[in-house]
Amino acid sequence: MSYSLGPNQYGKAEVRLVTVSRSSSVHSLRDLTVSTSLRGSLAATHLTGDNSDVVATDTQKNTVYAFAKDGGVDEIEDFALRLGRHFVTSFEQISGARILIDEHSWDRISDHAFSGGSREVRTTAVTVSGSDHWVVSGLRDLVVLKTTGSEFHGYPKDKYTTLPETSDRILATAVTARWRYQGTVSYTESFAAIRSLLVSTFAAKHSLSLQQTLYAMGSAVLEARPEVAEIRLSMPNKHHFVVDLSPFGLENNNEVFYAADRPYGLIEGSVVRDDAEDAGLAWYSLPEF
């Protein structure tokens, strides 16, 4: 039998990092989950257990904490780039790094007290390869719902079809979006603008399918934001079924719903700028969506 070591990477997953900035009496809080992953000439440890090229995952974790203190965390994209470049430039055997950061939000109660924000998470995935880099940012669990302006009909019917057609239904989803940046970007400003476009397009677009809404949301981002080369959206259809109240002699005029948590439809798609800069490595180690 013949075989050899295939692609491999290693790092510290889910380093929980909380920073408090006390430079004024109004403290600011950042809550991040950082994952590092390194690639390079790492065959020896796999084949013989020779660790002379292995930057320990414990060292990677410590570097995350040290960089948070020394230089601070401002934009998560810049923090990720700083970490990625550090590993690639400081260690000859390391040729590539991927740094993933999730930012968890907190709402301010007072100068130095906070309450748990929504489940929504801001994300970035930075890939450094030699002197190249790619930044893929996004969000997860952006929950949106509209109570009208959504229809679904015209689909094929076979002997297994029971779904009634509707011209007025609740449309609800928890958006996961990832977009690839190109050029120079003001990350926080761009994130806020893209998030706002996603939300406002969801609300404004009269929907004949969640697929149509997804495409409208992605298109709105590409039309308004030249720094976005492509966007991928994953949107569960969080079904709200009209409850049959007739056994109780009651009419239900689209007012009482059963919010099913599973199964759910899962609608996924991307919108890609025709003249986008080459994606290169940007997506290659991300899941398809």
Ligand SMILES: O=c1[nH]c(=O)c2[nH]c(=O)[nH]c2[nH]1
């Ligand atoms: O917007 C929708 N798209 C579908 O593909 C689908 N399928 C389904 O059962 N309901 C819906 N809704």
